[in-house]
Amino acid sequence: MERSLPYREPLPWERLLAFLGARAIPGVEAVEDGAYLRTIELDGHRGWVAVRAAPAAAALVARLSPTLAPVGDAVAARLRRLFDLDADPTAVAARLGADPLLGPHVRRTPGLRVPGAIDGFELALRAILGQQVSVAAARTLAGRFAERFGEAAGLEGSPLRRLMVRPEVLAAAERTELLALGITGARADTILALARAVAEGALRLEPDGDIDATLAALRRIRGIGPWTAQYVAMRALRHPDAFPAGDLGLRKAIGDGARLEEVQERWRPFRAYAALYLWESLSAPER
Secondary structure, three states: OEEEEEOOOOOOOOOHHHHHHHHOOOOEEEOOOOOOEEEEEEOOOOEEEEEEEHHHHHHHEOOOOOOOOHHHHHHHHHHHHHOOOOHHHHHHHHHHHOOOOOHHHHHOOOOOOOOOOOHHHHHHHHHHHHOOOOHHHHHHHHHHHHHHHOEEOOOOOOOEOOOOOOOOHOOOOOHHHHHOOOHHHHHHHHHHHHHHHHOOOOOOOOOOOOHHHHHHHOOOOOOHHHHHHHHHHHHHOOOOOOOOOOHHHHHHHHHHHHHHHHHHHHHHHHHHHHHHHHHHHHOOOOO
């Protein structure tokens, strides 16, 4: 079963794949031969998706396993959020392209998207695992969580072996089980508190909610600070003006961390896209 996912041009598919591939959870996600693949469980239906670009049609093409047919529309909607396909790159370029700091990056990679998330809890968990560690280390830790707490996907002959852990499963886990995966006690406590809040319905990490209320609820969880909350807002809540101002990479990208507080005001209401352009400038300065 295939779904066409149209978008407004341009869309630098290779850069989207590079971002997601660097963070792909082993056993759950993969980037292979120009395609993004992952397992999905939605409303009790399990399966896989494979997404490729169809630039001639200004669309992505998603192939879904037959088991996902009953939730095909919902899966397509989540994929649109993951790839930020409802973005208006013309509006972003009009705002950021004239900026003396960001303009060269916008012209170099027009249409850069803010990668979203298939699931808000999954993204928040990954953000916590990514606190003060490298992208590669966070990816490894996320893979351990999927292997330990995620169910088998049952996809024979595929590198996609696991489903990502659900909040109710982690909420019932023992602290010692999390410590065994190589995280600190403080981080284990934060993850358990997050999982319980989501499992109990006290916290919804969906893009249709009240951004300020959700951020406040996140910040009430011990161990979730401004960086984590804003990163979740960028990717899970789809807030175009979210901005993790304390990020060391952003400060490095502009060459003067003290200036960041001042210059970021010029990038409203698209500071999330500004952050992606600055991160992109660090990963590929030669382009």
